[in-house]
Amino acid sequence: xxxxxxxxxxxAAAVAQPAAPRIDAARLRRHVEELSVFGRPAGGTFAGxxxxxxxxxxxxxxxxxxRKLIEQAGLAPRIDAAxxxxxxxxxADDSLAPVLFGSHIDxxxxxxxxxxxxxxLAAIEAVQTLHDSGIATRRPLEIVVWQNEEGxxxxxxxxxxxxxAGEMDPHELAAVWNGMTRxxxxxxxxxxxxxxxxxxxxxxxxxxxxxxxxxxxxxxxKAHIPIGVVEGIVAIDRYEVEIRxxxxxxxxxxMPDRRDALVAASFLTIAVNEIVRRDPxxxxxxxxxxxxxxxxxxxxxxxVKLVIELRDLSSRKIxxxxxxxxxxxLEIARRTGTGIEMRAAAxxxxxxxxxxxxxxxxxxxxKLGLASRRxxxxxxxxxxxxxxxxxxGMIFVPSVGGISHSPNELSRWEDCANGANVLLxxxxxxxxx
Ligand code: HGY
Ligand code: MN
Ligand code: MN
Numbered sequence: 001x002x003x004x005x006x007x008x009x010x011x012a013a014a015v016a017q018p019a020a021p022r023i024d025a026a027r028l029r030r031h032v033e034e035l036s037v038f039g040r041p042a043g044g045t046f047a048g049x050x051x052x053x054x055x056x057x058x059x060x061x062x063x064x065x066x067r068k069l070i071e072q073a074g075l076a077p078r079i080d081a082a083x084x085x086x087x088x089x090x091x092a093d094d095s096l097a098p099v100l101f102g103s104h105i106d107x108x109x110x111x112x113x114x115x116x117x118x119x120x121l122a123a124i125e126a127v128q129t130l131h132d133s134g135i136a137t138r139r140p141l142e143i144v145v146w147q148n149e150e151g152x153x154x155x156x157x158x159x160x161x162x163x164x165a166g167e168m169d170p171h172e173l174a175a176v177w178n179g180m181t182r183x184x185x186x187x188x189x190x191x192x193x194x195x196x197x198x199x200x201x202x203x204x205x206x207x208x209x210x211x212x213x214x215x216x217x218x219x220x221x222k223a224h225i226p227i228g229v230v231e232g233i234v235a236i237d238r239y240e241v242e243i244r245x246x247x248x249x250x251x252x253x254x255m256p257d258r259r260d261a262l263v264a265a266s267f268l269t270i271a272v273n274e275i276v277r278r279d280p281x282x283x284x285x286x287x288x289x290x291x292x293x294x295x296x297x298x299x300x301x302x303x304v305k306l307v308i309e310l311r312d313l314s315s316r317k318i319x320x321x322x323x324x325x326x327x328x329x330l331e332i333a334r335r336t337g338t339g340i341e342m343r344a345a346a347x348x349x350x351x352x353x354x355x356x357x358x359x360x361x362x363x364x365x366x367k368l369g370l371a372s373r374r375x376x377x378x379x380x381x382x383x384x385x386x387x388x389x390x391x392x393g394m395i396f397v398p399s400v401g402g403i404s405h406s407p408n409e410l411s412r413w414e415d416c417a418n419g420a421n422v423l424l425x426x427x428x429x430x431x432x433x
Pocket of ligand 3: 108115150405
């Protein structure tokens, strides 16, 4: 089929333009439903969500599935040294930096069907649509499926995009999770940890990065607005805390003599909530993971491990909150006769979206007759790593009831299709410049 070069999707073109293409909504829905099979609980249904944790067999199967879809869209997927899946579509002027777009397919345990999956499959759907319509773009296009965005594995996150941004240090390859080192995990998904540096992208190696994602919060759904234009992505700090008390008989140890690690952990969890809520603002703090040992009803808990996560659009603000929590932990340790160690485990800087890319997204929504609203992202995304290397933009679609990281995560199919069309028109616009 002769390819027609697309000179711009949004402005009035100097020359007659082929009609702006539209994605195939039924095909996109089918692909979201098919991908959700990988990691579905035994005997479950679509409504039961997924557990497609990075580096598990479900993740491997999901990655094989999306690679097949990328091939059907006429591209040749490759896996970079960090384990990310990439595929390039040549442009009329192939010497230009590509428009890079995609998302992730790994999920949290007991997660939803749309987080990451929608953006990944919409990116593939956009390329499939251009392939089917024989449309060429001035710039090359590159789609990407980032590995281990969620960071349930190795308790960090944005792993593939961190490596691309040059922010994964080789010493991190020795970290162990679930009985394997990070190097083993990267090998398992087809990467090559010995050549990790090859996955690094230079500043300017793409014209812009775009990601379609569900909002994961409730503001678009509440306002009945179909498209969100992300202004910025929050900074995230994670701390691993270990509390050491003294395990002893729960019947014979008088209360005043106890050094109960779980009581100390409970005081600390309340302290996190109090400190984060005290001052006005959009900061959030969570103790979402806790492990008690020996975790036996008739033994006073001797040790607790927990993770504190803080988020806000200001790194400085969450750093100050972290320090206040640290000093409160020392006071709790004294009061409970325990030892509390709080170790910084991960930090991701906040990232601002590019104003011009935001305008492209808004123009794409307007061309489709869709209302849009600018908003921050309370969720972290690979886009915040790509913002280190070039202009970034994110498109949100509503999450029903603001629910995410849950089997009840849901976005309406019409909103998914709208988001994918806004992605397609924005890609075409940026690729024509
Ligand atoms: O945790 C997050 O914010 C994202 O969904 N990974
Ligand atoms: Mn996500
Ligand atoms: Mn997520």
